[in-house]
Amino acid sequence: MPYLTKRSAVRTTDGITTLDELARHLADAARIELSTIPPYLTAAYSIKTSGYSQWAQGLSAQRALIGIAIEEMLHMALVRNVMAGTGCEKVDGTPFRFYDNVPSYPGDMLHRVPELTLHKQRVSTAAVEGFMEVELPESMVVQDSKAEGDTYRTLSELYDVIGKGIVTLNDQITWNQDDAWKRQYLRGYWNQWGGPPKPLPVIDRGSALDALYVIVEQGEGAPDEVEDSHYQKFTRIRDGLYGIGVVVDDNGRQKFTIDGDDAVWPIMTDATADSFTGPLKTLAQLSDAAYSYVLALLDELYLTPADDPGPHTPNPTSQRYALERGFVAAMQGVLSPVAGILVSTPVGRTGKNAAPTFGRYPFGPKPKDDLTALCTDAKLLAAYPRLGGADGVLHQISLLPDIDLPGN
Numbered sequence: 001m002p003y004l005t006k007r008s009a010v011r012t013t014d015g016i017t018t019l020d021e022l023a024r025h026l027a028d029a030a031r032i033e034l035s036t037i038p039p040y041l042t043a044a045y046s047i048k049t050s051g052y053s054q055w056a057q058g059l060s061a062q063r064a065l066i067g068i069a070i071e072e073m074l075h076m077a078l079v080r081n082v083m084a085g086t087g088c089e090k091v092d093g094t095p096f097r098f099y100d101n102v103p104s105y106p107g108d109m110l111h112r113v114p115e116l117t118l119h120k121q122r123v124s125t126a127a128v129e130g131f132m133e134v135e136l137p138e139s140m141v142v143q144d145s146k147a148e149g150d151t152y153r154t155l156s157e158l159y160d161v162i163g164k165g166i167v168t169l170n171d172q173i174t175w176n177q178d179d180a181w182k183r184q185y186l187r188g189y190w191n192q193w194g195g196p197p198k199p200l201p202v203i204d205r206g207s208a209l210d211a212l213y214v215i216v217e218q219g220e221g222a223p224d225e226v227e228d229s230h231y232q233k234f235t236r237i238r239d240g241l242y243g244i245g246v247v248v249d250d251n252g253r254q255k256f257t258i259d260g261d262d263a264v265w266p267i268m269t270d271a272t273a274d275s276f277t278g279p280l281k282t283l284a285q286l287s288d289a290a291y292s293y294v295l296a297l298l299d300e301l302y303l304t305p306a307d308d309p310g311p312h313t314p315n316p317t318s319q320r321y322a323l324e325r326g327f328v329a330a331m332q333g334v335l336s337p338v339a340g341i342l343v344s345t346p347v348g349r350t351g352k353n354a355a356p357t358f359g360r361y362p363f364g365p366k367p368k369d370d371l372t373a374l375c376t377d378a379k380l381l382a383a384y385p386r387l388g389g390a391d392g393v394l395h396q397i398s399l400l401p402d403i404d405l406p407g408n
Contacts, residue, residue, distance in 0.1 A: 097299045186306070283383075
């Protein structure tokens with residue numbers, strides 16, 4: 001059963017009044033942010049690049065989608081920073097791990113009213129309008145609609161509840177216990193297709209509220225915003241202002257649209273590794289493993305204090321620095337190229353292509369070993385030789401840091 005549909009209540013009748021309630025709310029917020037990333041990236045990867053959006057002037061739809069997905073990773077990190085700064089890193093006695101909370105699709109967003117189902121699917125007007133509902137601004141909510149009990153109408157409502165809970169519990173929170181900020185994600189962000197905000201160290205009530213504000217501002221926007229919100233960017237993708245090609249028709253309009261088939265791969269919806277057979281299934285498992293490795297690496301990062309926490313003085317020999325670099329390298333050097341092969345590969349005679357699967361891979365104690373084993377499968381390399389080579393996926397995996405996954 002998809003995890004998105006059954007979890008602890010995100011809202012309490014009288015607000016958040018205990019640290020346990022705050023921990024559960026923050027965990028749900030992290031799960032919600034995590035749940036948006038596969039749909040956004042799947043839509044982005046479904047857009048053909050060579051000869052199409054690769055050469056589009058300005059901000060193309062694909063670049064906008066990838067930028068938004070990366071900002072959702074920033075939101076995940078900000079929520080996790082709040083968890084660390086407040087000491088709310090355990091939920092019902094269990095340490096929170098991204099790797100343990102990989103969502104399944106289709107799945108309903110946690111506690112959302114009206115219900116909103118997320119899919120991993122090709123980009124289209126319908127898909128983008130669904131994304132707009134995810135990032136719906138508070139100002140656009142129908143005023144006579146109500147969110148009661150364990151429900152919310154917008155992400156802003158959710159974060160408002162969390163923010164008020166932090167204010168209420170301020171005197172009970174042991175802020176930045178044991179220099180927790182050294183375990184938080186603090187480096188300058190790598191998002192060349194998004195906005196300027198970077199991870200914030202959470203050390204007190206003010207910085208925690210600042211972190212929550214950044215999440216809301218980037219998603220639905222704010223009166224003093226300095227960049228377009230996710231909602232605005234999705235609106236422009238839907239309206240064709242962020243295009244997917246450079247060719248125009250006789251009337252000067254873009255020839256290719258997000259609803260056409262010329263520049264968008266016909267990928268399967270909500271594909272899983274079990275949707276395929278043979279080497280293609282192994283490739284999908286590699287996709288799962290690459291995504292799961294990214295999440296497990298983030299979990300390891302939050303257990304590894306920085307010996308050089310300053311933003312401008314990284315120590316290239318430290319394990320923490322290796323984890324931070326590995327996070328980016330796994331996304332760009334492994335997950336993205338594997339997704340590119342999947343979306344361009346037809347699935348038998350179905351008329352559909354494969355798709356990145358974003359599932360939870362059952363790692364052993366050494367995730368990098370599992371990644372290597374999958375990518376060195378003889379039948380896989382024979383079917384998809386692009387995975388090898390001097391700068392292929394296999395080489396990129398060899399450069400990733402080793403991480404431990406105890407208890408699996």
